[in-house]
Amino acid sequence: MHAAFATGAPCWFDVTTPDIPAAAEFYTALFDWTAEDLGPEAANYTLLRQGDAQVAGIAPATTPDGSTVPSAWTPYFAVSDTNATVAAARDAGAAVFCEPMDVFGQLTFSVLSDPAGATYAVARLITHPGTQNWGAINGPCWVEYSATGAPADAMAHYAEVLGWKYTNAAWETAAENPYQAVSPGSGGHEFGGAHHAQPGEPAPFWSMTIRVADVDAVVAHAAELGGKLLAEPQDMPGPSRVAALADPAGAAFAIMSFGA
Template identity: 35%
Template sequence: MLSTDFVPGAPNWLDLGVPDADAAVTYYSAVFGWQYRPAGPEGGYGFFVQDGRNVAGVGPLTEEGASAAWTLYFHTPDADASAKTVEQAGGSVRVEPGDVFDFGRMGQFTDPAGADFAVWQPTGSKGVEVAGAPGSLAWVELFTTDAAMAKAFYRTVFDWQCTDVPMDPGLTYTVLTPAGRGEEHAHGGLTELSPQNVAEGARPEWHPYFEVADCDASHAKAVEAGGAALVPPTDVEGIGRLAILADPWGAPFAVIKSVVPGAS
């Protein structure tokens, strides 16, 4: 389960790039009850806030031709070294590592299949200030066209432990855990897109899961506010009840009411 006890390889930040940041604030406030706090007086980038704590960032798209998307950042002790490892492992650097004031150092990359991700090397800011609680990041997930490649690539970059879990019908889900941590510290998973998914336009991408108190109610709010339902609320044994959506600009995200270990 995610927490703010960040270790190398664990998700520690996420932000939304979107054509209309003001409208996105309105949308996600309706879905999760988030507030907004600008990062500076000039506007642009800002923070989604819950109970006074930062849960994510939001800002306008900055890359030509980019589509709305959530970008997931993973903890690194050295962003520059991570960039070199990404390139050596077959990925590419979209944004060279650079300092973000005195908060930390970031770099943005693309894996060999085309999924974008990023790293955050913290100094003044560790990252999100709450995780695993309702309204905050609870899990991250990669859809890819080549699961074997993805496992090899991310093991090289982050040294993740990868545990394959068979799923029906004949599918495999890979659970991702930071190096040296137990399964209770798993932070995400990856799965391979089916040929049908690819034919229908699905592409390799990471997306976030946000913990909620009621999956069905949050799903309904997200759709009523203008989002699109991709996977309806579904029970997954031992995991919880989840749904996958896209916001009004097409950025995918998911909501989950997780099973509490030991709960009856």
């Protein structure tokens, strides 16, 4: 496994879309990224970069069998053995959407859904650097799970498959369905969390959060670029300020800025 990522930590993100150039135009304008189309031999998979650092990718919404998948961001979690992890996930109740696949010798990955139906992916990075500049301005900084039931119950699947630690967040006071803070089983910083979904919120669902300098400014810019506001900016513990957006094709993501 790539030394830069602890087992189970988020190591890559990509978004499926019916129009890769349009998605590239939206995200490069919103986050000051650059885009590189890897060509027809890679199904026009497009890399998004922040300077020289790779951030994420854009994948076609059309699958090899000709069917289509919804526009959505998918988090990839780092593993040392993709085949073994997929076998463990199956045993833990996961469904496998994409069997382990090699990508030009750079990584092997698989796309799954947990027992509740939330999509996630696992990857063994070989030469692929994964998501770089984690936590930097205009880089991914968090993953968030919206659960239909108790967040702790949902996280039990990932603890079994990926070795995660999960616990009530330090600021949590609710006795019912408390928010879960998630970290690698080997120790280290929290990289995500799980909350009980509010009425009308997509669930079960994984979302990616991008750190930004000014949430309100990015919300306004996203609207100018054809994006949609899903959740108004609000102040959260941390302190932080958070909003949820969707790109023009409907893929949801969050943005977050941190207080002083």
